[in-house]
Amino acid sequence: MENFKSSIDIVSQLAPDLPIAANRPHAVKRAANWFVRNFAGDVLYAVKANPSPWVLDAMWEAGVRHFDVASIVEVETIFNRFPSATLAFMHPVKNRNAITRAYFEFGVRIFSLDSMEELQKILEATNYAQDLTLMIRLSVSNSASSISLDGKFGIKGEKAVELLRAARSVTREDLGICFHVGSQCMDPQAYVKAMDVAKSTIIQAGVVIDIIDVGGGFPVNYRDMSPAPMSQYMQVIAQKFETMPVTENCALWCEPGRAMVAEATSIIARVELVKDDFIYLNDGAYGNLFDATHVNWPFETEHLRINGNSSKEHKAFRIFGPTCDGIDELNNEYFLPIDIKEGDYIEFKMLGAYGVAMTTNFNGFGQNIEVITCDDAHVSMFTETKDISKNQFFKK
Ligand SMILES: Cc1ncc(COP(=O)(O)O)c(C=O)c1O
Incomplete structure (x- = not known):
């Protein structure tokens, strides 16, 4: 170019x-680097937001090693570019053949789901693999976000409790909870409320949870929108994570798309x-x-x-x-x-x-x-220079 x-x-x-x-690769690096330094866990880039090769390379250079992939084409793209990357297949409804190819051809072990039917499909499509990490997608409020993803995906209440127990009984590896608060989420407290939903579901299910994934939704400075500083999002999530009923080794993940590349x-x-x-x-x-x-x-x-x-x-x-x-x-x-x-x-x-x-x-x-x-188009969300002490909150 x-x-x-x-x-x-x-x-x-x-x-x-x-x-x-x-295109401004320097802006991708700035955002990705900021997330990697300031989010109190692992950052998975949501590839769908922009899968262009220059974006992926800038992510990698900034230290991103985990990718949220949501189709077999995205799986293949990331696998071919970064064979050592960790791929999480985070679409709760997947084509059966895509699951098989992701598992056997591309080494994907992390799959999200929000139904018993998808659990059964994942088990059959991987030949009842013993090394699956299963991420249960909860339904949470999207009311603080400009684009709601609510309604289409997510499970809640008693059904979520049953699915968590069922998934726990079939995997020897990690069991996680994920959700999405909606895109361009203007209120950091939306993550706290969603983590509260996760908390009560875990307590009711009485299962050991190894991963909490707070999803995407982090905002950017579009015209006429002034989100809270990104450091507030990082802080409230890290603090809430400390109160979750999970083990000492539980991992915290996020899956930003928009904020990393907008x-x-x-x-x-x-x-x-x-x-x-x-x-x-x-x-x-x-x-x-x-x-x-x-x-x-x-x-x-x-x-x-x-x-x-x-x-x-x-x-x-x-x-x-x-x-x-x-x-x-x-x-x-x-x-x-x-x-x-x-x-x-x-x-x-x-x-x-x-x-x-x-x-x-x-x-x-x-x-x-x-x-x-090489110019800058707009006010960046990532000009806060002081690291917000990732280690202070990081559990692992
Ligand atoms: C499962 C999942 N994770 C992450 C994202 C990225 O969301 P955002 O671009 O709002 O950060 C999306 C967007 O649709 C998604 O479906």
């Missing part, structure tokens, strides 16, 4: 027709037409701007013009993507210079997570140019 100093440099030198993913990519889209207050871009809902469309987030933007200045006066525009589909529209008004025109570019910041990863080829679009840039 070619290297540039800034977004205006990129468009001035390339004047591209295709959308550009302006800051690391800007999407730079070209203006194809301006018609009154409608702007048509070469990128949109089916491309890199999925979250801007479907989650309704107002991403931070910057207007870029190759030659000359634009008006200081701004007005609200509706922004449309390149496909012929009517829903290909960004779900917010964007304030941009009143004289914005064809050939200008708009930089959308903080799209390293669920950006390039969501691109489809619908309607013949979906290709990007990938470059590296």
Whole structure:
């Protein structure tokens, strides 16, 4: 990938027709390194947020050795790139053949599940393996998060108690509990409440638990959102972990996706037409701007013009993507210079997570140019320099 100093440099030198993913490996390393130093346990990168090779390499360089993989393609990708990595297959509903291949071809031993049916499937698909680490996915509140994952996965109450006991009886290796508080979780206490659900389920089941996995959901500084400092999340989780009814050797895990990569990519889209207050871009809902469309987030933007200045006066525009589909529209008004025109570019910041990863080829679009840039797009969550004494909380 070619290297540039800034977004205006990129468009001035390339004047591209295709959308550009302006990537910042230094931002991935900063976030990953921060998590590795400050989370009181093991950090598993949730690969789905961005599986690009440059992201994976930056993770590895920053010291990440554990990966949350959620499909056989992700298993294969990480295994081929980092044969010594620990892979945890954290999708609670897996294809039977994918489980078999993950276990026998790629050495995966960690599987998550939220039903008796999946437990039976995992046992059959691994030929009743004796060395499985089973992670029971609990259903917890997602009310503090911007994107709820509640409802689709997770088990609770008496059923969770029965599943924990059943899983304990079939594995000689570790038994864990995992959950997901929802993505872009704005309140650190959501993790504490979820750990309370885990705590009472463990007490009711009366089983030995070897791993507590607090999942993903850690937030980033999107426009109009101000999460608590990341150190608060680390602290409340570490403190709550100390009170869990688990053994001295119990491990603590997390699976951040968004927070590890969001800051690391800007999407730079070209203006194809301006018609009154409608702007048509070469990128949109089916491309890199999925979250801007479907989650309704107002991403931070910057207007870029190759030659000359634009008006200081701004007005609200509706922004449309390149496909012929009517829903290909960004779900917010964007304030941009009143004289914005064809050939200008708009930089959308903080799209390293669920950006390039969501691109489809619908309607013949979906290709990007990938470059590296060494600037910083936005206020980072990871500028807190003081380590929050991982060892003070770390049990193992
Ligand atoms: C099991 C699991 N872990 C981790 C993540 C990552 O979540 P986030 O990107 O909110 O950190 C996801 C996201 O869907 C998930 O399903």
